[in-house]
Amino acid sequence: MVRFLEQFINGLSVGSVYALIALGYTMVYGIARMINFAHGDIIMVGAYVLYVCKSIIGLPSIVSVIVTIVFCSLLGITIEKIAYKPLRKAPSLAVLITAIGMSFLLQALSLLIFGANPITFPSVIKVSPIYIGSITISGITIITFVVTFICMIGLTYFVNNTKAGSAMRAASEDKPAAELMGINVNRTISMVFAIGSALAGVAGFLYISQYQSLMPTLGALPGIKAFVAAVLGGIGSIPGAMLGGIMLGVIESLSKAYISTQLADAIVFGILVIVLIVKPSGLLGKNSIEKV
Amino acid sequence: MAMLEVRDLDVFYGVIQAIKSVSFEVNEGEIIALIGANGAGKTTILQSISGLLTPKKGSIKFEGRELVKMPTHDIVALGMAHIPEGRRIFANQTVYENLKLGAYTRKSKEETNSILEKVYKSFPRLKERSKQLAGTLSGGEQQMLAMGRALMSNPRIILMDEPSMGLSPLFVNEIFDIIKEINKAGTTVFLVEQNAKKALSIADRAYVLETGKIVIEGSAKELLNDDSVKKAYLGE
Numbered sequence: 001m002v003r004f005l006e007q008f009i010n011g012l013s014v015g016s017v018y019a020l021i022a023l024g025y026t027m028v029y030g031i032a033r034m035i036n037f038a039h040g041d042i043i044m045v046g047a048y049v050l051y052v053c054k055s056i057i058g059l060p061s062i063v064s065v066i067v068t069i070v071f072c073s074l075l076g077i078t079i080e081k082i083a084y085k086p087l088r089k090a091p092s093l094a095v096l097i098t099a100i101g102m103s104f105l106l107q108a109l110s111l112l113i114f115g116a117n118p119i120t121f122p123s124v125i126k127v128s129p130i131y132i133g134s135i136t137i138s139g140i141t142i143i144t145f146v147v148t149f150i151c152m153i154g155l156t157y158f159v160n161n162t163k164a165g166s167a168m169r170a171a172s173e174d175k176p177a178a179e180l181m182g183i184n185v186n187r188t189i190s191m192v193f194a195i196g197s198a199l200a201g202v203a204g205f206l207y208i209s210q211y212q213s214l215m216p217t218l219g220a221l222p223g224i225k226a227f228v229a230a231v232l233g234g235i236g237s238i239p240g241a242m243l244g245g246i247m248l249g250v251i252e253s254l255s256k257a258y259i260s261t262q263l264a265d266a267i268v269f270g271i272l273v274i275v276l277i278v279k280p281s282g283l284l285g286k287n288s289i290e291k292v
Numbered sequence: 293m294a295m296l297e298v299r300d301l302d303v304f305y306g307v308i309q310a311i312k313s314v315s316f317e318v319n320e321g322e323i324i325a326l327i328g329a330n331g332a333g334k335t336t337i338l339q340s341i342s343g344l345l346t347p348k349k350g351s352i353k354f355e356g357r358e359l360v361k362m363p364t365h366d367i368v369a370l371g372m373a374h375i376p377e378g379r380r381i382f383a384n385q386t387v388y389e390n391l392k393l394g395a396y397t398r399k400s401k402e403e404t405n406s407i408l409e410k411v412y413k414s415f416p417r418l419k420e421r422s423k424q425l426a427g428t429l430s431g432g433e434q435q436m437l438a439m440g441r442a443l444m445s446n447p448r449i450i451l452m453d454e455p456s457m458g459l460s461p462l463f464v465n466e467i468f469d470i471i472k473e474i475n476k477a478g479t480t481v482f483l484v485e486q487n488a489k490k491a492l493s494i495a496d497r498a499y500v501l502e503t504g505k506i507v508i509e510g511s512a513k514e515l516l517n518d519d520s521v522k523k524a525y526l527g528e
Contacts, residue, residue, distance in 0.1 A: 163396070169385060170393050173382050177376060179344065179363070179364035179368075180364060181368065181393045181396045181397075183365055183393075183396055184363070286384075
């Protein structure tokens with residue numbers, strides 16, 4: 001029982017990081033109808049920025065984290081502006097290829113700057129673990145829960161209760177109609193990239209605190225898993241991304257503990273396949289008919 | 293000076309010319325009808341005015357300002373509302389949220405709330421259904437929502453694209469009554485309709501569009517008695 005609970009909590013923690021990343025995929029898909037394959041690499045950039053701020057420049061942890069989030073957010077806006085915006089009316093395949101190219105570009109740049117050897121980077125989180133009975137919850141897990149909880153509540157409030165959030169939902173549903181309301185759709189798309197990338201920055205901070213080793217390809221695996229989480233929850237759905245991410249983390253963690261470490265990823269992707277066969281739009285996705 | 297002045301407008305879809313050297317004007321306070329068959333280019337003209345399409349040639353002036361190449365959201369902020377063909381309400385948002393989006397360009401909260409009260413007064417059904425998702429409304433109610441949403445920006449001119457499309461005859465009468473009221477309250481109306489009889493019955497002046505060209509123009513009364521209009525559009 002103790003082992004189960006520990007694995008479950010561990011799964012929730014990993015899953016909430018997936019959820020943060022999945023939110024970026026799903027929000028960008030919702031408004032720009034594209035899969036931003038460079039999204040995972042923003043996590044990597046975030047991890048390196050945190051490392052530079054903390055270990056090289058020597059800024060205090062909290063300042064380093066804030067700089068990381070702001071940097072990622074600006075990076076997201078910049079990528080959208082230079083790479084995706086000119087392709088707003090291009091076929092979706094062109095946008096997809098561009099996104100993959102952007103992903104390689106970010107990895108190559110970090111390879112060029114930081115080299116291929118992994119860099120050890122001790123966690124910036126210095127919170128002592130808490131003990132509940134015989135269960136130990138690490139400081140990183142606690143911080144992960146608190147941070148993702150705040151992000152999700154904040155995002156949900158923003159999307160549902162603010163004017164900008166309402167504009168975002170309108171632009172996701174019907175761009176010309178949103179323009180006719182006086183909404184600057186281009187600026188709204190920019191804002192979505194800013195928010196999604198800021199969340200990727202947060203995820204980068206949490207992820208690197210857990211794994212403590214920097215590599216130019218570190219964003220690839222959490223990126224692809226979060227993408228799976230977004231599809232599992234229903235791409236385009238914000239609650240779907242949260243649910244999908246957390247489910248994925250828990251399933252992965254329990255599979256590793258009880259079934260097989262090697263098979264864990266196969267199980268996760270197997271579940272995705274089953275869900276998509278039963279409900280092709282994902283768990284919370286809407287069955288939308290493509291408008292002609 | 294006319295409120296809205298369109299001069300020598302040419303619009304292309306790829307190599308196909310949809311609008312051929314169209315000129316017309318709308319004066320403040322008028323209801324102007326643009327009638328014509330399906331595919332004549334009526335919607336294309338409206339979309340060019342509100343910036344959803346970019347014309348190849350010509351000028352569109354609203355209160356002296358050139359609209360060609362201005363982004364749609366800036367045009368809307370100048371005081372122009374456009375009710376698009378097929379209504380295009382935000383189906384996944386509530387009636388209230390849709391109306392609030394209509395007031396997106398308005399900064400003052402008090403002003404928005406007072407306009408909202410007016411809209412609810414004109415459309416009591418929207419008030420009853422304010423918390424309902426817009427996609428669950430009937431066709432007629434959706435048209436009312438589209439109109440209410442356009443009014444929320446307190447526009448000086450409203451462009452309406454086929455407001456009677458797909459509605460029962462009863463609703464059509466109601467919608468045209470509402471258009472008259474909107475105009476009486478001081479808003480200029482530019483109305484695009486296939487239902488020529490209804491449109492001419494409330495319009496001051498009208499233009500007839502055939503395959504991208506304006507072929508007849510005049511007062512609505514003249515057009516109602518014009519033999520070629522009667523034959524082609526009024527079914528007499």
